[in-house]
Amino acid sequence: NAGVMQNPRHLVRRRGQEARLRCSPMKGHSHVYWYRQLPEEGLKFMVYLQKENIIDESGMPKERFSAEFPKEGPSILRIQQVVRGDSAAYFCASSPGSTGGARSGANVLTFGAGSRLTVL
Amino acid sequence: RKEVEQDPGPFNVPEGATVAFNCTYSNSASQSFFWYRQDCRKEPKLLMSVYSSGNEDGRFTAQLNRASQYISLLIRDSKLSDSATYLCVVRGTGGGNKLTFGTGTQLKVEL
Numbered sequence: 001n002a003g004v005m006q007n008p009r010h011l012v013r014r015r016g017q018e019a020r021l022r023c024s025p026m027k028g029h030s031h032v033y034w035y036r037q038l039p040e041e042g043l044k045f046m047v048y049l050q051k052e053n054i055i056d057e058s059g060m061p062k063e064r065f066s067a068e069f070p071k072e073g074p075s076i077l078r079i080q081q082v083v084r085g086d087s088a089a090y091f092c093a094s095s096p097g098s099t100g101g102a103r104s105g106a107n108v109l110t111f112g113a114g115s116r117l118t119v120l
Numbered sequence: 121r122k123e124v125e126q127d128p129g130p131f132n133v134p135e136g137a138t139v140a141f142n143c144t145y146s147n148s149a150s151q152s153f154f155w156y157r158q159d160c161r162k163e164p165k166l167l168m169s170v171y172s173s174g175n176e177d178g179r180f181t182a183q184l185n186r187a188s189q190y191i192s193l194l195i196r197d198s199k200l201s202d203s204a205t206y207l208c209v210v211r212g213t214g215g216g217n218k219l220t221f222g223t224g225t226q227l228k229v230e231l
Contacts, residue, residue: 031217033217035221041223042222042223042224045218048218056218091163095217108166108169109166109217111163111164112163113162114162116161
């Protein structure tokens with residue numbers, strides 16, 4: 001039972017290039033979340049998606065960042081015209097459902113190993 | 121004020137010690153609470169959920185005080201392998217499963 005799969009694990013880009021990070025959720029999970037962790041900081045929520053729908057993108061920077069979760073294939077986080085400040089670990093997580101009681105397994109997020117972006 | 125606040129540590133303790141971490145959250149309407157563990161440069165992993173009645177999992181005990189908006193994690197008989205960063209995590213009231221993470225408390229267990 002494969003967990004959340006992210007690739008690439010490491011990505012190096014020069015300023016101005018594009019970065020694409022991919023995430024395949026756990027089998028049976030239909031909800032995907034992207035988080036960013038800057039060096040020496042905590043995880044910050046970016047976006048929450050279900051298949052073909054963006055549910056909450058309140059944590060996404062207004063420009064250059066976009067995310068999708070198509071009907072087929074992985075979720076993709078796209079960063080256009082990268083800058084040095086985009087260097088971070090980008091974690092994807094998935095869950096089986098959106099909500100439930102306090103003890104519902106739907107609340108539990110399982111994280112992928114992350115994609116580390118370095119912008120030169 | 122941060123939504124979830126933790127003492128960053130580090131907490132350096134000898135093997136076998138008991139150590140406690142605290143966390144406060146700002147949104148009184150928050151619904152679910154968790155402790156995650158993150159090893160250096162790896163993904164966060166769920167350690168345990170935190171329930172109002174308090175709950176225990178082996179050497180780990182979690183407590184929630186809704187009135188004070190305070191969450192705690194107690195680790196008894198600490199092991200070298202417990203060395204990690206412990207993240208206090210809160211789920212808010214909005215739709216979906218958006219989690220808010222504290223910046224983490226670093227624990228170093230030493231011989």
